[in-house]
Amino acid sequence: MAKVLMKGNEAMALAAIKGGCDAFFGYPITPQNEVPEYLSYHMEKNDRIFVQAESEVAAINMVYGAAGSGARVLTSSSSPGIALKQEGISYLAGSELPAVIINVMRGGPGLGGIQPSQGDYNQITRGGGNGDYQLLAYAPETLQETVNIVKRSFSLADYYRNPVIIAVDGLIGQMMEPVDLDQKIEEKKSPAKDWAATGEAAKRGKRNKIVSLHLDPYQLEKHNLKLKAKYDEMKENEQQYELINMDHDPSIVFVAYGSMARIARSAIEALKKEGIEVGMIRPICVHPFPEKAFETLPKSVTTLLTLEMSLGQMLQDVQIVNQGRYTLDFFGRAGGVVPESEEIVEKVKTIMKGAAK
């Protein structure tokens, strides 16, 4: 298919249909409303399931039920709604059910605001649900990348039997950009769902139970270790990132994702014109955090400048990975304020002045 001009939220919704999504359960919240609006019509047209739930809590539990029956399921929301979904996400992870969750992030805490933000970094990478679980978390930069990730996420969720969360900020959700929804993507192999509670106990000759309860601590620990092995496999195989402008011996390297990475690209171009070379590590998968990216930086690098539309959340991951190797610096705007690339250029110059002293 040729490229079409689409709004981010609608493109994600269509990508979900193309990714084989069988059922969607959600609750309205700005700035993601075009996702359920689009799906309310197109899921029905494609003989799939759409339900507007009474709350995000109910929506994620509908996801849990449908996923338990073996369906490919999606829910989408924005920050306060994702907060409400944490209980269900923990149950999905504990019962090892595949599901895809889209978070079109807005400013917080509390009701916060409705402008673009990256304030949910900790929420998506650490989660707010109880227990020893992890998610696969993606934070794409362009609409094309978002669409490809949404499509692929269903197979990833199936493969790992684990929820996948895709976080975009409101900018990506709301902007129009040309996208090719049929770009070839490499799907993860989805194993047969012989574990699903499909209502075929008699035919199967065995009851399937979807459960996260393990009252015996030794049994629960065994389950926790099984999950951990899965998370280790994700860490080994799913780290995804882009390295930008590294072959010009930069001394400063940005670490930025999503819309912030887009703005940082403009700053890199502007600085280049002034003869200043700056590189960028752009995490695409933010959990597991792309540690591997930090092992391959050129010798010229002295400083990592983390850029966020939040106040130092990813910075903590950078600190963990850095282990004292590079000088760390930070620039962030919050509350829904989208920074100008000039602010980043200024920040770079300030760092360079400091280093020259």
Added chain:
Amino acid sequence: MKTKTIYKPTSGLTERDLTYCPGCTHGIIHKLAGEVMAERNLIEEAIGVASVGCSVMSYEFFNCDMQQAAHGRAPAVATGIKRVKPEHTVFTYQGDGDLASIGLAEIVHAAHRGENITVIFVNNAIYGMTGGQMAPTTLIDQKTSTSPLGRKKEGAGEPLRMCELLATVPGATYLERVSVHDPKHIRKAKKALEKAFDVQTKKQGFSMIEFISTCPVNWGINPNDSLQWAVDNLIPYYPLGVYKDGTKDDQS
């Protein structure tokens, strides 16, 4: 000599020993639900949803595919299942803390949407599993571990009646309250369950059977007297009977 089978366990339940306290009527209700689903050949294709409460382990007892839901969320989980498996029998099994307190929104909206599921609601007027705290269904002056002086209307409100409440929801099809304190009522309760599952089989929509149940351990009353206590105290406040029968409109 020829032997005649006068009683055998239902194939609707597994062979696992129930985990309920002696004299608790959860067991009778399991048996009835298992029997009805087995007799109607539903157990082979059913998907059940266990809730959080003393019946949390019901996924080990019902002899079909089962999914264990978070506290109060069983009707939402059942909605997700039924929407992707509309040809299968889907039921939830929930206590009164689960259904009438933390899960009030989920039960009202499942009924409101007219989800074609069957809800087995066990009302013992107390939180059994957590050690006998006050439930929304606890009677006025009833003593529990969080209403040690008895439930007071001021501050705790008067007990919620779920059949009556759901009868005001347009989407609900069949609502009946039953009791299992003696054989006559057990037979009647079984008929109610049969009706509820038939409503689902005929795709007539949301059905719920509320069971007046006992919790001898947390009531602090022996099993026999518990049955009498339920008759003397619970049934007067929670009258038995059919609260809504939307199938009557279909019978011409």
